[in-house]
Amino acid sequence: MPPSLPRYETDQLISIVGGKRPVADRLRLILSSLAPAGKRTLFLDPFCGSGIVSRIARSLGMDVRACDLEPFSYIVNHVYLSLDNGSLARMFPDMGGLDAYFSMLHLEGLYAAESGYGLSRPYLSRYYAPSSDETYDGKRERLFFTAANARYLDTVREEIETGWLEQRLTAPEKAVVLAAILHEASRRANTSGTFTAYHKQFHRGGKAIRTRIIDRCALVPPMLPDEGTLAGEMHLCEASEFVKRYRADICYIDPPATVHQYGSAYHLLNSITLWDRYAPSDAIGADGALLDKAGIRKDWKRTHSPFCSVAHADRAFIHLIDSIDARHIVLTYPSNSLVSAERIHELLMARNAPVTVVPLPKRNQGGRQGTGGKNNLEQVFITGKSASLSLPIGEGLSLLPIFARLDTLLGVVFKHALDIPPFSFIGSVVLDGLPPVEELFTLGQKRLRTLVEYMEKMACEDEKEALTVLLLACAHSVGVERARLEKRMFSLLRQHLEVMDRHGIEQQESRFFDLLDNYTDGQNIALRKRLSSFFRSIYDTLAGKKESDA
16 A cells, blocks of 8 residues: 555544544545535535544535534534644744644653653543553553553643643644644544443453554644635534524535434543543442443533434434525435434425435444445435536446545655646645546546556555655745645654654655755755754654653
């Protein structure tokens, strides 16, 4: 597989129940086909969740308005829907900029993780992790995080809160760092997805190791759209009340489809967001085990959803659909869920005919895959007639596999400069989004497949090759294009170096500067300075880790 660059649409996504990442490429095609030609599209997402569909809509140039009831979802989506790279570049001026502040926080977190010192007010490490990673009691201690990672998360989260209370951080700055730490908390959790239970140990047993769980946390800046991208809005409110505020072009509905309430399933992410230090009971039962094993917040019912109730889901659908004023409704709902496909179709037809139903096979992200077929279908209900072309059925559906491959190509670096109309490129080596769907349809299936196959062959085969191409492309670009390439290069370089020791990092630094000297005659002074600053921050992080180990 070619190395993949961090991408806005999938960057630091928090995996949640019912997430739409497995069908994201097909939803992009559907949304593109419904956008009115030549005018701004108002897009609503009242059940925003992880935010991937709203990110797709923003990437397509739509005016996005989204909401969710869960505080953690609000914070993450506020960052990814309302800010851009220009916003990030202007943040943390008193701390030396974004990268410098993130590096400082990371070093503080590493020191606490490795040494156990520096924790003024332990929270996660007090209630949701063991006192030791070597000897722990899974019956009397909660094992949501390793002790080291809990100390890391505590330290960084407390520093964020202190900076906010002391007015050293603005509200957007606090949100950016908080979104990053929420992603790390979800990624390092010793769970199978939700926070209602944890694994009994941090290892699988034998030689198998859950590296995702025991590896140290890291704080990585977000990958946001380029400056000037239309900013969206994120709201913290109930879905039916939210949709009443707008007359939209597209309203995307992805309501809960199981009896699992999100407030209890993701209680720890909400506790990290609120940082109100909710203290679960440590009471031990007669069997010597914790009575309150999961330590779920008692106030989780504040975000209780009727869509998660067998008794109330139908009425909730009626109320929601009656509240929507939109040219198109796109509703995704898994098969065999609380409300039948026939009933949803009936409710939509009553006020929003015609209704098209597109069944999409959905492969789950991780875990054992089902074999029953119907159990893995995502049903997409689409109301109204398309403004620009026929809805993606028939030939459109046959093109979906090609669109899935195109979606993957958005995250790669190409070996050589490419010029392939109607595709546009950043520095001729990275795809700059995808052309409008109608343009791709005009190419025809055979031509489109040929172009995709050619671009797949042109993808760099490893990170070293990709970084070389990106560096030289940066050196020969100017202005906004160079800034966009540098953002991608430094993200991939950070990922490339994080597994190396100091000697390996020094070799990479020497190689980068040799390439600049050989191919640009040493004229890229500004790029050299940024590279020097970047490697300096990497060495500081490495030194901090060694100091903690000692």
